[in-house]
Amino acid sequence: MNLISSPAPMNWADATAVLFDLDGVLTPTALVHEQAWQQLFDGYLAKTGHAAYKNSDYFDFIDGKPRFDGVRDFLSSRKITLPEGPLDDDPAHDTVHGLGNRKNMVFNKIITEDGVKPYPGSVRFMEEALTRGLKLAVVSSSRNAPAVLKAAGLDQYFPVVVDGVVAAAHGLPGKPAHDTFTYAAALLGVPTQECIVVEDAVSGVQAGHAGNFRAVIGVDRGAGHQTLLDAGATYVVSDLDELL
Numbered sequence: 442m443n444l445i446s447s448p449a450p451m452n453w454a455d456a457t458a459v460l461f462d463l464d465g466v467l468t469p470t471a472l473v474h475e476q477a478w479q480q481l482f483d484g485y486l487a488k489t490g491h492a493a494y495k496n497s498d499y500f501d502f503i504d505g506k507p508r509f510d511g512v513r514d515f516l517s518s519r520k521i522t523l524p525e526g527p528l529d530d531d532p533a534h535d536t537v538h539g540l541g542n543r544k545n546m547v548f549n550k551i552i553t554e555d556g557v558k559p560y561p562g563s564v565r566f567m568e569e570a571l572t573r574g575l576k577l578a579v580v581s582s583s584r585n586a587p588a589v590l591k592a593a594g595l596d597q598y599f600p601v602v603v604d605g606v607v608a609a610a611h612g613l614p615g616k617p618a619h620d621t622f623t624y625a626a627a628l629l630g631v632p633t634q635e636c637i638v639v640e641d642a643v644s645g646v647q648a649g650h651a652g653n654f655r656a657v658i659g660v661d662r663g664a665g666h667q668t669l670l671d672a673g674a675t676y677v678v679s680d681l682d683e684l685l
């Protein structure tokens with residue numbers, strides 16, 4: 442068990458890049474994902490007569506994973522097996538892809554109506570990294586990452602974005618596997634040992650821990666400090682502002 446508490450200020454020595462998760466790290470959109478998943482499974486479970494969805498289901502089975510892995514892992518926690526269906530399956534269909542696409546409609550409706558404002562502390566941390574000459578990448582499970590970055594006005598900061606679409610196109614396994622972070626480091630041309638990973642989800646912290654990275658900063662937006670430490674975070678903060 443890792444019990445190191447957060448250093449303040451941040452020790453940037455020997456780091457040349459920061460690999461940021463997006464939803465829940467740079468933008469509060471993890472909450473929108475959480476809400477969209479809840480709406481999806483509230484409807485599906487009530488219709489099919491299963492026990493109701495719990496808040497903890499998101500953190501236990503879905504948080505930080507690629508969309509369809511989230512569907513599969515939640516369904517298997519309830520011992521429900523559904524056909525996969527085609528990737529672009531009709532959101533009305535009760536298949537893995539149909540359910541995932543149904544959730545995506547809810548997510549996009551909320552983002553379109555409400556817009557996206559980044560966490561101010563994360564923007565300050567990102568700017569500090571840039572001032573120090575570090576390279577930046579976003580590594581997100583989400584297929585919506587480019588649209589969310591644009592809506593938040595952050596797209597120009599990130600020359601490398603490894604999202605759910607890029608991962609699928611290159612056959613990279615999603616978080617908790619480290620491969621998407623490792624791929625982003627390669628695209629930046631930086632050795633993984635010089636990269637700092639920043640993550641809010643257990644699956645994302647596990648991904649950072651599984652790779653050979655310099656440090657994994659856990660940002661606790663609801664997963665729990667100790668849970669993130671146990672998943673392999675080097676240290677955990679409530680907001681990246683604490684490190685400046």
Ligand SMILES: O=P(O)(O)OC[C@H]1O[C@@H](O)[C@H](O)[C@@H](O)[C@@H]1O
Nearest residue numbers: 464474504505508582583584585
């Ligand atoms: O459905 P999308 O937008 O492709 O992405 C799914 C996942 O994207 C991640 O970034 C979120 O942290 C997850 O919790 C979410 O479920």
